[in-house]
Amino acid sequence: MAGVPIGRRNLFSERRRTFLGIAGVGVALLMVLALDGIFAGAMREVSRYIDASGADLFVSQRGVRTMHMSSSSIPFAAVERIRMLPGVRWADPILYDSGAVTASEERALTYLIGYAPGRRGGPAPLVAGEEPGPGEIVLDELAAGTLGVGVGGRVETLGRSWRVSGLTTGMTNIVNSVSYVPFDDFAAARGLDGVASYVLVGSDVSTGVMVRRIESATGLTAQTRAGFSAEEGRRVKDMSTELMQIMTFAAFVIGLAVIGLTLYAAILSRQREIGVMKALGARPGRLGRIVLSQAAWTVGAALAVAVLLALGLGWVLGRAAATLPLVVEASSVVRVAVAAAVLGALGALSPLIRVSRVDPATVFRR
Amino acid sequence: MGASVPLARRNILADRRRLATSVLGVGAAVALILLLQGLWGGFRVQISAYEDNVGADLFVGEEGARNFFGVPSVLPLDAVSTIRTIPGVDGADPVAVRFAVLDLHGRKQSIFLVGSVPQRTGGPWDVVAGRAVGRDDEVVVDRSLADQHGIGLGNRIEVMGESFRVVGLSAGTRSWMAGFAFTSHAAIERLLSMPGTTSFVLVRTAKPAAVAEAIRDRTGLTVLTPGELGDNDRALLARIMNGPIYLMLLIAFVAGTLIVALTAYSAIVERIREYGIAKAMGARRGRLLRVVLGQTLIIAVLGTSAGYLIFRGAAWLVVSLRPQMWVRPSLVSVGGAIVAAALMAVLAAVVPTRRIARLDPASVYRG
Numbered sequence: 001m002a003g004v005p006i007g008r009r010n011l012f013s014e015r016r017r018t019f020l021g022i023a024g025v026g027v028a029l030l031m032v033l034a035l036d037g038i039f040a041g042a043m044r045e046v047s048r049y050i051d052a053s054g055a056d057l058f059v060s061q062r063g064v065r066t067m068h069m070s071s072s073s074i075p076f077a078a079v080e081r082i083r084m085l086p087g088v089r090w091a092d093p094i095l096y097d098s099g100a101v102t103a104s105e106e107r108a109l110t111y112l113i114g115y116a117p118g119r120r121g122g123p124a125p126l127v128a129g130e131e132p133g134p135g136e137i138v139l140d141e142l143a144a145g146t147l148g149v150g151v152g153g154r155v156e157t158l159g160r161s162w163r164v165s166g167l168t169t170g171m172t173n174i175v176n177s178v179s180y181v182p183f184d185d186f187a188a189a190r191g192l193d194g195v196a197s198y199v200l201v202g203s204d205v206s207t208g209v210m211v212r213r214i215e216s217a218t219g220l221t222a223q224t225r226a227g228f229s230a231e232e233g234r235r236v237k238d239m240s241t242e243l244m245q246i247m248t249f250a251a252f253v254i255g256l257a258v259i260g261l262t263l264y265a266a267i268l269s270r271q272r273e274i275g276v277m278k279a280l281g282a283r284p285g286r287l288g289r290i291v292l293s294q295a296a297w298t299v300g301a302a303l304a305v306a307v308l309l310a311l312g313l314g315w316v317l318g319r320a321a322a323t324l325p326l327v328v329e330a331s332s333v334v335r336v337a338v339a340a341a342v343l344g345a346l347g348a349l350s351p352l353i354r355v356s357r358v359d360p361a362t363v364f365r366r
Numbered sequence: 367m368g369a370s371v372p373l374a375r376r377n378i379l380a381d382r383r384r385l386a387t388s389v390l391g392v393g394a395a396v397a398l399i400l401l402l403q404g405l406w407g408g409f410r411v412q413i414s415a416y417e418d419n420v421g422a423d424l425f426v427g428e429e430g431a432r433n434f435f436g437v438p439s440v441l442p443l444d445a446v447s448t449i450r451t452i453p454g455v456d457g458a459d460p461v462a463v464r465f466a467v468l469d470l471h472g473r474k475q476s477i478f479l480v481g482s483v484p485q486r487t488g489g490p491w492d493v494v495a496g497r498a499v500g501r502d503d504e505v506v507v508d509r510s511l512a513d514q515h516g517i518g519l520g521n522r523i524e525v526m527g528e529s530f531r532v533v534g535l536s537a538g539t540r541s542w543m544a545g546f547a548f549t550s551h552a553a554i555e556r557l558l559s560m561p562g563t564t565s566f567v568l569v570r571t572a573k574p575a576a577v578a579e580a581i582r583d584r585t586g587l588t589v590l591t592p593g594e595l596g597d598n599d600r601a602l603l604a605r606i607m608n609g610p611i612y613l614m615l616l617i618a619f620v621a622g623t624l625i626v627a628l629t630a631y632s633a634i635v636e637r638i639r640e641y642g643i644a645k646a647m648g649a650r651r652g653r654l655l656r657v658v659l660g661q662t663l664i665i666a667v668l669g670t671s672a673g674y675l676i677f678r679g680a681a682w683l684v685v686s687l688r689p690q691m692w693v694r695p696s697l698v699s700v701g702g703a704i705v706a707a708a709l710m711a712v713l714a715a716v717v718p719t720r721r722i723a724r725l726d727p728a729s730v731y732r733g
Contacts, residue, residue, distance in 0.1 A: 098437060
């Protein structure tokens with residue numbers, strides 16, 4: 001008896017129903033995977049500028065630990081102090097603000113970076129044109145596409161007109177893109193004098209040593225590039241926690257209902273066979289294992305379906321909506337797998353009760 | 367086989383436990399659709415809370431300004447005195463606004479910093495504890511944000527490296543994205559190292575249209591009504607959020623459809639012999655298809671009703687546990703959920719219908 005995979009055979013005896021059940025649980029799990037994937041994609045995108053900057057450290061106004069949705073102001077004197085510190089290979093200031101770039105009737109949200117062309121903090125890589133000269137701007141190619149402009153075109157931002165000198169890539173996300181203008185032009189447009197927003201630092205000594213050295217010399221906040229990037233990720237994560245909890249709970253309830261229905265229907269349709277097994281002396285433990293094996297098959301197949309659908313969705317979004325990346329991470333799959341296992345166990349409860357109550361005499365009824 | 371036999375109802379009600387599970391599943395999907403739309407609706411209301419409540423008739427921003435959130439406007443502070451001289455202007459006050467991120471208990475909390483001149487227009491409109499800001503090192507924070515992080519009156523919080531004393535708590539000044547923190551205009555100028563600048567000038571007037579025209583002519587700045595500014599912010603937010611929200615709604619819809627299909631299909635498979643007999647006795651295909659559709663519609667109707675109740679409970683729970691999240695479903699969204707449930711019923715009927723359509727009446731007489 002032990003060698004006959006009754007649970008699996010029973011489950012797959014009515015293939016359409018099993019398919020509907022697996023698809024239902026799979027779609028419920030997909031909900032969590034997709035949401036996880038969208039936030040993972042957003043987190044990856046949101047720190048793209050920081051990650052690609054080439055800086056070992058970022059220095060900001062004291063108490064400012066993030067870039068997005070933040071403001072930072074550093075006096076130029078502090079930039080000079082940083083440059084003088086032993087172990088500092090280079091230190092380049094940037095100006096930073098959020099804004100919108102417009103052309104004709106089109107408008108694209110952007111983070112504006114003011115940097116000294118030829119120094120750090122600018123666009124990398126350029127896919128067309130060149131670094132911005134006075135009165136010029138570099139746009140991300142997706143944003144330029146939205147605006148309908150190319151190299152040589154004109155756009156408006158910071159209250160003035162700019163000529164597009166070059167295009168960069170990979171700097172557009174679900175919220176906005178990154179655009180680059182010369183530092184001095186940015187300062188003049190905003191009426192800023194003698195201040196920077198952040199300082200990018202290249203270090204010849206360990207970044208931990210350099211963080212302490214800069215903070216004690218300037219009173220500013222210094223972070224490693226990885227640390228700064230991680231702070232950005234935490235901001236997105238902390239903003240989205242509540243929403244994630246709600247969505248995950250709803251997906252859990254939906255998945256629970258589907259798995260309960262699938263197992264319940266499978267048991268109900270084989271009530272007579274279960275009665276026969278009971279009449280032949282099958283113990284409750286054996287019958288329970290049949291139900292649990294059905295739950296495991298359903299959940300396992302549903303998880304595979306969910307992962308495949310999420311990967312497919314990510315592929316489609318990557319082509320149809322490049323600013324909405326969906327990244328399926330292994331940690332997310334593991335979390336969903338654990339939740340799915342719990343779902344399977346809970347979903348099996350009602351069928352288990354049903355099995356325990358099957359009367360062996362059922363066999364003789366028609 | 368008379369038309370008076372309610373086959374669909376009898377079939378679907380034959381197993382109450384399965385029906386209850388199905389209704390719960392469809393209900394959860396419908397509730398999720400309603401909750402997502404309700405949260406989105408609440409967020410759309412919250413996004414313009416400042417413009418709607420601060421008491422200004424017009425907002426004057428830098429040339430080309432369209433949004434209060436997300437896209438900063440920077441004006442010279444002396445624009446305020448220019449605007450005050452324009453006939454019809456009853457009052458004009460500057461307000462400086464910026465996003466900031468606080469570290470509270472190791473958690474990142476985004477806030478929207480608003481700096482206004484004490485005792486003038488621009489500060490919190492509903493201070494529920496303590497008082498308004500009087501000094502440059504004082505702050506009024508949203509009550510739910512304060513509760514969430516254990517911040518009380520008299521406590522100090524650090525904003526962009528400077529310490530501020532909490533002197534008041536405000537209500538209706540929080541959204542899922544960020545909570546408001548109100549301080550003085552001078553404090554924001556200092557924090558941003560942008561002395562002599564502001565973000566918007568809030569204008570009070572009895573003749574908004576004429577005064578808006580006059581301000582544009584005189585200053586070249588952009589003048590918007592609170593309604594226009596709110597609509598622009600909602601449109602900005604929609605551009606960002608529509609993609610993920612529609613994706614989630616679609617997945618919830620597919621999940622609900624599959625649950626209805628699974629239940630109807632299971633009910634039909636269990637009674638497949640009876641359907642065979644009905645076919646053998648001359649039941650037409652249309653009649654049998656109506657039976658299937660009847661079953662899926664019953665599940666959809668019950669599921670939608672359950673979904674609405676689940677949604678009400680979930681909305682209450684969400685608002686109780688997370689006061690920063692407002693749930694405001696619109697009639698359109700409720701209507702949309704009903705239409706979605708009807709669509710679920712129709713789509714879910716496809717698979718069971720195919721099963722019955724292919725059923726050979728002779729199968730009834732086989733073992």
